Amino acid sequence: MQVSIETTSGLERRMTVEVPAAVVESAVMARLQEAAGNVRLNGFRKGKIPLKVIKGRFGRGVRQEVVGEVMSKTYYQAINEQKLKPAGQPRIEPKSLEEGKNLQFVAIFEVFPEITLEDFSKLKVEKLVSEVADENIDKMVETLRLQRQTWANVTRQTKSKDRVNIDFKGTIDGEEFAGGSAQGTNLILGSDRMIPGFEKGLLKKKAGDEVVLDLTFPEDYHSKELAGKAVKFAVKINSVSAPVLPELNDEFFAVFGIEEGGEEAFRKEVAANMSRELNNASKAKLKNRVMDLLIAQNKVTLPGSLVKSEIAALRQQALQQFGGGKQNIDPAMLPDELFREQAEKRIALGLILGEVIKTRNLKADPALVKSTIEDIASTYETPEQVVRWYYSNKEQLAAVESSVLEDQAFDAILAEAKVTEKKVSYDDVIKPDTKAGK
Numbered sequence: 001m002q003v004s005i006e007t008t009s010g011l012e013r014r015m016t017v018e019v020p021a022a023v024v025e026s027a028v029m030a031r032l033q034e035a036a037g038n039v040r041l042n043g044f045r046k047g048k049i050p051l052k053v054i055k056g057r058f059g060r061g062v063r064q065e066v067v068g069e070v071m072s073k074t075y076y077q078a079i080n081e082q083k084l085k086p087a088g089q090p091r092i093e094p095k096s097l098e099e100g101k102n103l104q105f106v107a108i109f110e111v112f113p114e115i116t117l118e119d120f121s122k123l124k125v126e127k128l129v130s131e132v133a134d135e136n137i138d139k140m141v142e143t144l145r146l147q148r149q150t151w152a153n154v155t156r157q158t159k160s161k162d163r164v165n166i167d168f169k170g171t172i173d174g175e176e177f178a179g180g181s182a183q184g185t186n187l188i189l190g191s192d193r194m195i196p197g198f199e200k201g202l203l204k205k206k207a208g209d210e211v212v213l214d215l216t217f218p219e220d221y222h223s224k225e226l227a228g229k230a231v232k233f234a235v236k237i238n239s240v241s242a243p244v245l246p247e248l249n250d251e252f253f254a255v256f257g258i259e260e261g262g263e264e265a266f267r268k269e270v271a272a273n274m275s276r277e278l279n280n281a282s283k284a285k286l287k288n289r290v291m292d293l294l295i296a297q298n299k300v301t302l303p304g305s306l307v308k309s310e311i312a313a314l315r316q317q318a319l320q321q322f323g324g325g326k327q328n329i330d331p332a333m334l335p336d337e338l339f340r341e342q343a344e345k346r347i348a349l350g351l352i353l354g355e356v357i358k359t360r361n362l363k364a365d366p367a368l369v370k371s372t373i374e375d376i377a378s379t380y381e382t383p384e385q386v387v388r389w390y391y392s393n394k395e396q397l398a399a400v401e402s403s404v405l406e407d408q409a410f411d412a413i414l415a416e417a418k419v420t421e422k423k424v425s426y427d428d429v430i431k432p433d434t435k436a437g438k
Contacts, residue, residue, distance in 0.1 A: 003078045011087070011110040011303050016095075017078050019070060019103040027066045067097060071105050078107075085112045088305030110303040115355040118297045123417035125293060127286045128429050132274045136426045140270055141248070148255070151241035157204045158240050160190040164202060165238040172231050179223075180231070184238065195221070198233065210236045274426075281429050286419075287410055288433055291349055294413070300348045310343035311336050356409045364401040365408065372400055 002018040032055055071092060079086060090109035096102065151163055158164060164187050170180030189199045201213040213233040221227040246252045253259075253266045261268075315334050322329055356362070377386035390396050 001074055001077065003082060005082060005084075008108075011113055011301060013084065013109055013111055015075075015078060015082070015084075015090075015107045015109070017071075017074055017105055017107065019074050021100055021102050024067065024070055024103050025100070027070060028063050031062050031066055063099065067094075067103060070103060075105075075107050086110065087112045087303035088309065110305050112303065113301045113351065115298065115300060115351060117352070117355055117359065120413050120416035121418070123290070123293050123297065123413070125286065125289050125414075125417055125419055127419055127421050128282055128424050129421045130278060130282070130424055130426045130429045132271050132278060132426060136274060137267055137271050140274060141267070142245075144256075144270075145245040145248075145252075146243075148252075149243045149245050152244050153207075154240050154242045155206065156240070157206055158189060158202060158237075160203070161188065161243060163188050163241040163243070165241075166202070166235055167238065168233050168235040170231050170233045172226075172229050177226070180233075195231075202235065202237065205237055205240075207237055207239050210234070278426060278429055285429070285433060286414075290410060290413060290417070291345075294352050295345060295348050298348075298352050300351050302344055302347050302351075306347050307340070307343050308336075310347055311339045314339040314343055353406060353409045356412060357405060360409070360412050362405060362408050362412065364405045368404045368408070369397075369401055372404055376400075 001020070001023075004016045006014040006016075008014050071094070075090065075092070086109045088110060090107040093106040093108065094104075095106060096104035154162075166185060166187060167183045168181060168185075170177060172180075187193060187199065187202075189202060191199070193199070195215060195217055197215045198213060201211060201215075205211060211234075213235060215231050215233065217223075217226045217229050217231060219228045248263055248266070250262065253262065256266065256269065258266045258269055315331060315338075318334055318339075319329055319331065373387055373390045374383070377383035377390075380386045390400065
């Protein structure tokens, strides 16, 4: 086998491979002889079909099959011999397939870039730190109560946060318009679900009241046909309900798995969950900041094939989020450029971390893998079963090991970087980053 390598541009390589004709013909003959012993043809006993007949009947198809296998096998042999690291699948272009002549083909592919890591001690990153205070716990308890609130009918006048059941009909210049009417719909006053002025116009009213609201659609309203138009809404209030928060009692605590210990045990459990969330959010934000710095510090030439593949994966994720493909969304409506920046960031970071793992000779720590799985399992009713499931599922276990190894790579970077702590509020740590790509 003869191999020649040509650098066409950047990371792209053009590899020409020539395989001796004898190798191909020998493989073809072996396959034909195998077929001669297995196939059945009218007029011949099994295993007694002349090779000439087999070749005439199946020779062309067998040769195509064997040539494909030989090209695949010799391609991988060649890249191993040449110590190449292809990024993605090659494009194979046959050059000479003639029987009796050497087989020639060209494989065009990209290779992974050579990465020289910069000095991590030059990295300066800020870590946000905080603590869970009593006021944060109080706020969380109220949030949990709000999530489980019920409604009770009232006869008093409406006020903000009340829920009203209404019938309404909207008209523009006396004519009804599509989507402007409804019956028996619930609306929480102050939710800003309706256009400005609608909910405010229903304050200090009672069940049975009928009002006419003279309003104007916002200039930036999503429907261009209605934007900026004056509108009248005739509204009838069918009922008024006030929110009823559950009491902090044993029945409420039991919903969260607290069977004894009362409010003290409940608050302790809430505080523990909030501390875990706080710690995870702090780590995530630190990780995001380190990612940005790594990409800025270590300039990497990205293989176009990997970026293309990542864009395809991101597009598929987006389609799933839009309803799992049930909405008949044309993928062409989501162009590559919509995902390119995020895809390039992911690929660059993956290549950099891969180099960190290789140069630091990192392996997934079994103890960290175990604690990670146990932490995941702790959120389920039967943690022991979840732990066993992870360890019996190679694919899921590999995913956890990969995540742990990535965290170990970040820890190795942080051990060399200059990290300072900044004390902020609990909410500042918890709120998500709004920067694109996070």
